[in-house]
Amino acid sequence: MTYDLMGVNMKILGYIFLFAFFAASYQVGSQVLSESDTIIFFGDSITQLGDRPDGFITLIRDTLVTKLGVNAPRIINAGISGNKVTDLQGRLVRDVIQKKPTIVVIYIGINDVWHYALPGLKGTPKDVYESELKNIVSKIKASGAKVFLCTPTVIGEKRHGTNPQDTMLDEYAALSVRVAYETNSTLIDLHSAFLNYLRNSNPDNLREGILTVDGVHLNTAGNQLVASEILRALQEEKLF
Numbered sequence: 001m002t003y004d005l006m007g008v009n010m011k012i013l014g015y016i017f018l019f020a021f022f023a024a025s026y027q028v029g030s031q032v033l034s035e036s037d038t039i040i041f042f043g044d045s046i047t048q049l050g051d052r053p054d055g056f057i058t059l060i061r062d063t064l065v066t067k068l069g070v071n072a073p074r075i076i077n078a079g080i081s082g083n084k085v086t087d088l089q090g091r092l093v094r095d096v097i098q099k100k101p102t103i104v105v106i107y108i109g110i111n112d113v114w115h116y117a118l119p120g121l122k123g124t125p126k127d128v129y130e131s132e133l134k135n136i137v138s139k140i141k142a143s144g145a146k147v148f149l150c151t152p153t154v155i156g157e158k159r160h161g162t163n164p165q166d167t168m169l170d171e172y173a174a175l176s177v178r179v180a181y182e183t184n185s186t187l188i189d190l191h192s193a194f195l196n197y198l199r200n201s202n203p204d205n206l207r208e209g210i211l212t213v214d215g216v217h218l219n220t221a222g223n224q225l226v227a228s229e230i231l232r233a234l235q236e237e238k239l240f
Contacts, residue, residue, distance in 0.1 A: 033064065033239050037073035037102035040145075042088060042095070046153075046217060047079025047107050054220045059227035067240050073102065084112045084124050085132040092136055101145045103239075105230060106137070107190070109152025109176060110216060113168045130175045137183045148233055149180040151191035153226075156215040158205050160195050163215075188233045190226060197225060 033039075041047050041057055050057030057077055064072040078095045080087065085108055096104055109129070116123035124132075137147050151173040156163030173191035180187035194211060201210055208215045211222035218226060234240060 033068060033073045033102070033234075034071045035073065038076060038099060039073050039103045039105065040076045040078050040096055040099060040101040041105045041107065043079045043105075043107035043150075044083040044111050045079065045081035046110065047077065048081055049217060050079060050223070051077050052223075054223050056218065056223040056226040056230070059223060060230055063227070063231055064240060076101070079107075082111060083108065084115065085109075085129055085136065086124065088136055089132050092139060096140060096145075097143045100143075101140075103146050103148065103234075104140050105148045105150065105188075106133075106140075107150040107226075108133070109169075109172050110155060113152065113165050113172055114155055114216070116168070117164060126171060126175060129172060130179060133176065134179045134183060137179060137185055141183060141185070146237075147183070147185040148188055148230065149176055149183075149185045150188045150230075151176045153190045153194045153222075154198070154212070154215070156207050157198050157202055157210050157212060158207050159202075160199070162205075163207075186233055186237060188229050190229055193225060193229050194222075 112124035115121040155165040
């Protein structure tokens with residue numbers, strides 16, 4: 001029996017070519033963002049303010065337009081001041097699922113912790129925070145969207161362990177990490193990013209002014225840090 005080695009080699013090369021073609025087509029069609037995609041930023045006042053000229057949502061939008069041009073995705077800001085996880089749950093269908101997003105970036109937790117310290121307001125118990133957040137993420141994923149889940153950042157910028165809510169923020173950030181892991185969502189650990197930045201950039205132990213204007217809401221540097229962390233996560237998922 002004789003073999004046509006040239007024919008066999010050509011067949012192998014043909015299979016390799018087809019595999020490379022379909023792999024490239026899958027990446028372009030299924031992974032890279034385009035004008036047919038929608039990104040929703042879902043959160044509280046920190047997100048609501050993200051559309052300002054120096055806001056993190058504006059920075060992300062500008063970066064995607066620069067990278068993708070007319071193919072940049074639509075971006076929706078769904079942040080509302082004072083929101084906790086229970087508030088997100090109440091408006092999940094109207095503000096997220098009905099808009100058929102491709103990606104949802106959830107940035108929540110500050111008010112769930114902060115409201116424990118404010119007279120007349122109630123924070124969110126840890127078990128409720130975890131269960132509601134997991135339910136929200138699960139519903140979004142069931143609708144077909146990819147979820148990027150951010151940990152809550154800071155309440156006060158002084159040395160970690162000296163702000164009144166530092167311990168609680170650590171606990172709630174850990175719950176967000178667990179929810180991301182259990183739901184197979186992409187984690188963006190803003191809490192750690194902020195603590196690392198402040199450790200190196202707040203030698204005078206200021207309560208505010210390094211990444212925030214008031215200990216919570218972002219200044220220009222804070223917006224740049226959040227935008228860079230979210231963009232890095234999108235790049236790691238090969239979305240642009």
